[in-house]
Amino acid sequence: MTEYIAIGDIHGMAERLTHLLARLPAEGTLVFLGDYIDRGPDPHAVIARLMALEQERPCIFLRGNHEDLALGTLAGDAAAEDMWFENGGLETIESYHFHIPEDHRAFLEATRPYYETEDYIFVHGGLVPGQMPSETNEKELWWIRDSFLKSNYDWGKLVIHGHTPAPNHQPDIRPNRINIDTGAVYGGPLTALLLPERRFISVT
Secondary structure, three states, rough: OEEEEEEEEOOOOOOHHHHHHOOOOOOEEEEEEEOOOOOOHHHHHHHHHHHOOOOOOEEEHHHHHHHHHHHHOOOOOHHHHHHHHHHOHHHHHHHHHHHHHHHHHHHOOOOOOEEEOOEEEEOOOOOOOOOOOOHHHHHHHHOHHHHHHOOOOOOOEEEOOOOOHHHHOOOOOOEEEEEEOOOOOOOOEEEEEOOOEEEEEOOO
């Protein structure tokens, strides 16, 4: 029986999200790995759908680096704003007609840095080798790349993550981690991972 369904980086691909949700089993907690906004055509619709979905079934929403940039911008951080607009933030602002409503902002603010169970660690970007998520600076959880991706460190639990588009738009399966960012906004599929069976469902 499916306990968890992890879903990779959506990046404003609302239509693809709708098609993926229609193919998922009814049981299991949905764990979204972050990067709901930016770059794609309709971030507003993605957030609205996720907010509604939370009323329909158990959901965990993690924060990605793009949500981190958006929240920094909304808090008045000029450096975050510059970086956000360089990395797809303009598409998000335009989809909201230049005003993000309070309930959508509250949704972004409520996203979690990571989610840990007995068998899995769900995180957007990754982990610092040698550190558990509770020991790690939150920015690292959302932004880390090379030191995590190149590491064979065993965290004692399988790490499920996104953030870095996997090669050939296919899940990247390693002994210590599984990357399910299959590049939906770059022409790849949007991918979900069913656990514990480790079955993938992807839509293009």
